[in-house]
Amino acid sequence: MPETIWFREDARPRRPRLSRERIVEAAVALLDAEGVAGFSMRALAARLGAGTMSLYEYVQSKEDVLDLALDEVIGEIEAPGEAGPWRDFLTAQLTQSRAVMRRHPWVPALTATRPLLGPQAVARSRLFYSALAGAGLEGPVLTAAVGTLTSYVNGFVAAENTWWQKVRTPAADAEIRAKVAGHLDGELARLSQVEDADFDGQFLLGLGLILDGIEARLAGAGR
Amino acid sequence: MPETIWFREDARPRRPRLSRERIVEAAVALLDAEGVAGFSMRALAARLGAGTMSLYEYVQSKEDVLDLALDEVIGEIEAPGEAGPWRDFLTAQLTQSRAVMRRHPWVPALTATRPLLGPQAVARSRLFYSALAGAGLEGPVLTAAVGTLTSYVNGFVAAENTWWQKVRTPAADAEIRAKVAGHLDGELARLSQVEDADFDGQFLLGLGLILDGIEARLAGAGR
DNA sequence: ACGGATTTCCGTACAGTGCACGGAAAGGCT
């Protein structure tokens, strides 16, 4: 094969082929596909058609990539068109958060590992602060309320995700459920009975409890 | 060196030197010392003075060890001497849960990864069920209440732990706090001001919100 | 137009990982 311009493709790129954005985008896709356990820098590079070490031009470590990917998907939660009553607003926002965490099941496990200080995370928590401040909370109760809500969503969806990952089939679901119920005596088992794994309903019920608690605090302050 | 009985120690053990209990105990110690990132089967074996592969006689995988270690420390939460009013009981239990998770900072991150089906975990959740059932809850609201409380503790302490791991010094604390506060406009910053990182107070405040919500539900049912 | 500096890309190498496999030794059995 003759070594001429015709066969020699422009060997080296004039402009960067990689970028932080491209890396983060691919990282999210890889995490969605393989989970956090199957996520490796080599796999990520392969997905981008690049050498492994090229990634390190744009990022200092694997941890960095995870931080960025996390903040990226937090940005998927849409800001509301207009702010209605605080209760509806928060319910809608947290329902969306849950939806995002279900689409990206690796999210709750990661949030439990690192502080959320990225721009999207900060922007989101600011939304919550201003919603509850608008409702009338302030000071420590305000920050506690915001913290409680986000802790709740994270914890709930984390449990939900591990559940789906482990059981997968309705048969396994029934089996585990029966085994755990076996540890309860009859009376308790009767009281705690829930037909199937109604996570949607459970989520809204638990959220309702917290919002009720907040509302009570508002009424108390109003007096 | 002559090869005689006198110098030859009883080469092979007559009874097992390892056991699941010993492994789990060492695993907890290792996790406490090195965190989940520094936890490896080799390090665990070294800590026990054993060969790496010996562990696999008692355990099928690293994941198994983590499951066992997790359930083990959940067992550290003491059952109450006597059951007082449900509110006090739950507050005491959850405060203890938090204390355990602070002593073993790897716990919240692990719970976010796997379903809690070990004996200690099941026993603990049964305690909560019966306490709230005794208070008058039943059906879906009962399970939602239990789920909300455990999600809250996990989420809260997870955030708390990552915070301590990252900031470590009061100076860093102030710096990060200032940086985040910079994203809030003045009015919001004023409203959300909390002197220092008062995690104890925040924890009890948030817990109080949830318990208020539960109490409201009880009052409603009473009517 | 040319020579250096900078940017981007990445092959190689190293220390570490979880665990499959198979062998060796020591009791306990008949």
Place this chain on the structure above:
DNA sequence: AGCCTTTCCGTGCACTGTACGGAAATCCGT
């Protein structure tokens, strides 16, 4: 005495994150 089961573990394999240094391309000052 012979076998079987239990316990222990050395070796090896595929894979990990990333330090290091080199090669090519572009940019910039002259």
